[in-house]
Amino acid sequence: MEAKRAFPRRAPGPPRTTCPAGTRARRAGFSLAELLISVGILSIGLSMCATLFPAALKENERSLNNVLGTLICENALSLGKVSLNGDDPDRDDPANEVENDVLQDWSAKGLGSGSLYPYGVSGKLGCILLARKIEHGGYQLVAVAYRKRKSTNSVQIRWPTCTVNNGNVSSSTADLRVGSPLVNEASGEFGRLVYVAEAHTSGQLEPSLSFSGKCMVVQEKEGTAILEASPGLWTLSSRTGLRIRK
Amino acid sequence: MTHTPERSAPAAEWARSPGATGMTLMEMMVSVAILAGMIVAFNIILTQSQRVVSGTQRMIRANAAGMAVAQVIRRDLAAVSKNGFLHVGTDGQSGQMLAFATAGTSESVTGNAEGLGSIVCYRLAVNSVDSTPSILCRRGLLLTANPGTSVDVAGGAQPDFFDVQKLSADGQIDTSVVPALRGGLTLRVPPANLTDVGNLWQVLTYNVQQLRIEYAMRNTTGGIGAWQTAARTWDSRDQDAWPAAVKIWFRVNTTSEIRRALRDVDDPANAADYEVICPVGS
Numbered sequence: 001m002e003a004k005r006a007f008p009r010r011a012p013g014p015p016r017t018t019c020p021a022g023t024r025a026r027r028a029g030f031s032l033a034e035l036l037i038s039v040g041i042l043s044i045g046l047s048m049c050a051t052l053f054p055a056a057l058k059e060n061e062r063s064l065n066n067v068l069g070t071l072i073c074e075n076a077l078s079l080g081k082v083s084l085n086g087d088d089p090d091r092d093d094p095a096n097e098v099e100n101d102v103l104q105d106w107s108a109k110g111l112g113s114g115s116l117y118p119y120g121v122s123g124k125l126g127c128i129l130l131a132r133k134i135e136h137g138g139y140q141l142v143a144v145a146y147r148k149r150k151s152t153n154s155v156q157i158r159w160p161t162c163t164v165n166n167g168n169v170s171s172s173t174a175d176l177r178v179g180s181p182l183v184n185e186a187s188g189e190f191g192r193l194v195y196v197a198e199a200h201t202s203g204q205l206e207p208s209l210s211f212s213g214k215c216m217v218v219q220e221k222e223g224t225a226i227l228e229a230s231p232g233l234w235t236l237s238s239r240t241g242l243r244i245r246k
Numbered sequence: 247m248t249h250t251p252e253r254s255a256p257a258a259e260w261a262r263s264p265g266a267t268g269m270t271l272m273e274m275m276v277s278v279a280i281l282a283g284m285i286v287a288f289n290i291i292l293t294q295s296q297r298v299v300s301g302t303q304r305m306i307r308a309n310a311a312g313m314a315v316a317q318v319i320r321r322d323l324a325a326v327s328k329n330g331f332l333h334v335g336t337d338g339q340s341g342q343m344l345a346f347a348t349a350g351t352s353e354s355v356t357g358n359a360e361g362l363g364s365i366v367c368y369r370l371a372v373n374s375v376d377s378t379p380s381i382l383c384r385r386g387l388l389l390t391a392n393p394g395t396s397v398d399v400a401g402g403a404q405p406d407f408f409d410v411q412k413l414s415a416d417g418q419i420d421t422s423v424v425p426a427l428r429g430g431l432t433l434r435v436p437p438a439n440l441t442d443v444g445n446l447w448q449v450l451t452y453n454v455q456q457l458r459i460e461y462a463m464r465n466t467t468g469g470i471g472a473w474q475t476a477a478r479t480w481d482s483r484d485q486d487a488w489p490a491a492v493k494i495w496f497r498v499n500t501t502s503e504i505r506r507a508l509r510d511v512d513d514p515a516n517a518a519d520y521e522v523i524c525p526v527g528s
Contacts, residue, residue: 029268029269030268030269031269031273032269032273032276032277035269035273035277036277036280039277039280039281039284042284043284046284046288046291050291053291053294053295053298056298056302057298060302060305063305063306063309064305064309067309067312067313070313071312071313071316071520071521071522074316074320074522075521075522075523078320078491078523078524078525079470079491079523079525081525082464082470082490082491082525
């Protein structure tokens with residue numbers, strides 16, 4: 001028996017506490033099924049981690065859009081103040097003054113031979129500039145920057161009659177779209193639609209304002225279809241003491 | 247050699263079931279192969295995510311720099327005085343330069359001095375680290391009421407506030423003030439010594455690929471005309487001829503994984519463009 005041992009006898013020492021000789025045949029490892037289950041659990045965990053990345057990308061997209069939207073709106077307001085305050089005395093007729101109007105939609109045309117933004121005319125980015133006559137003379141300018149999903153899509157402005165009560169919006173027509181600014185024609189107040197119900201006639205505005213009347217929303221059209229999400233990026237408002245004429 | 251009951255008892259706890267055995271070599275190879283596949287797949291995910299994180303950080307830095315620069319430019323151009331001058335031209339190296347005089351209470355950014363206005367210059371400086379014109383800088387000269395006391399730009403002309411109002415475009419501005427702002431300008435980012443640190447006040451942002459300065463004149467219908475880049479200087483003698491708006495466009499280096507991930511095909515590769523349009527003097 002001793003001659004058949006493949007390994008030298010263990011040196012004398014303290015007794016072993018694990019797996020003593022003679023129990024080797026009964027020692028159990030993991031079975032393949034157990035290992036597969038553990039690998040499966042691990043893969044579920046890893047895939048849950050992986051789902052965080054698209055969320056992070058979405059946040060980055062929002063961050064990028066906010067920065068670009070702010071820049072575009074500020075540029076549009078600057079251009080509005082420069083170019084839209086015509087001082088031609090021949091046109092100095094109060095009847096020609098703008099009341100509430102979309103002064104410029106830079107999705108359709110550039111200003112001069114340049115553009116509002118490097119990609120503003122031919123690309124996806126653009127801006128709408130509204131003017132609203134306010135008390136004591138002067139105008140409120142509202143710039144809405146947008147990014148279209150495709151450069152071939154079009155942007156359209158709709159004026160549904162809305163009632164906004166502490167941010168809860170209800171519209172007379174199915175024109176509300178998520179992400180759209182909602183600009184009140186009468187007061188100039190505006191917010192952003194953060195939620196819109198399926199029927200597109202009710203939603204939630206942020207911040208929580210209260211007003212009612214004709215309101216502007218911005219929609220994106222692909223062919224004849226109106227997309228579920230608005231291309232609106234950012235909205236800024238500014239006042240000018242100069243008169244704006246048609 | 248016999249085993250005592252005391253020794254076999256822990257072994258019975260350690261074994262999971264009486265009939266269970268370890269994996270065979272084949273089972274082990276299958277499991278290792280599956281695990282290896284998972285490791286490779288997750289490695290790809292991690293590598294991609296690392297690229298996205300890196301791209302995101304660069305984009306955020308570029309955006310923050312873009313917004314900060316835009317704010318500074320708007321503030322400066324809002325204070326432009328048509329009693330001073332405006333100059334669009336070359337910087338003497340390879341790019342364009344915008345210089346103008348402002349009016350209003352101004353403070354030195356390098357000391358406690360206060361002035362009645364300032365001369366401001368936007369241009370690209372060469373980064374001495376890699377010898378490329380990639381630092382967007384703003385040089386300022388504080389204009390005081392007393393001759394010879396203007397500060398912040400070393401060398402060149404040291405006009406006071408009232409001198410600037412009298413300068414003509416084709417005379418003193420082009421021959422005296424602009425050359426003092428033009429010429430080889432080298433800065434170092436990151437700084438290597440105290441002198442470099444002292445020059446940092448001029449740095450708006452670095453890693454800039456291009457700087458383009460354009461201006462647009464008011465047209466006859468009250469709007470503004472085409473954007474132009476031709477070098478020109480305007481002075482206080484003909485204020486109606488001044489441009490209605492100035493456009494400063496700059497491209498900041500940034501790896502654009504994030505933009506590609508967002509399928510933003512309009513964006514140029516490895517760069518973010520920023521454009522600031524400002525009315526002149528309003």
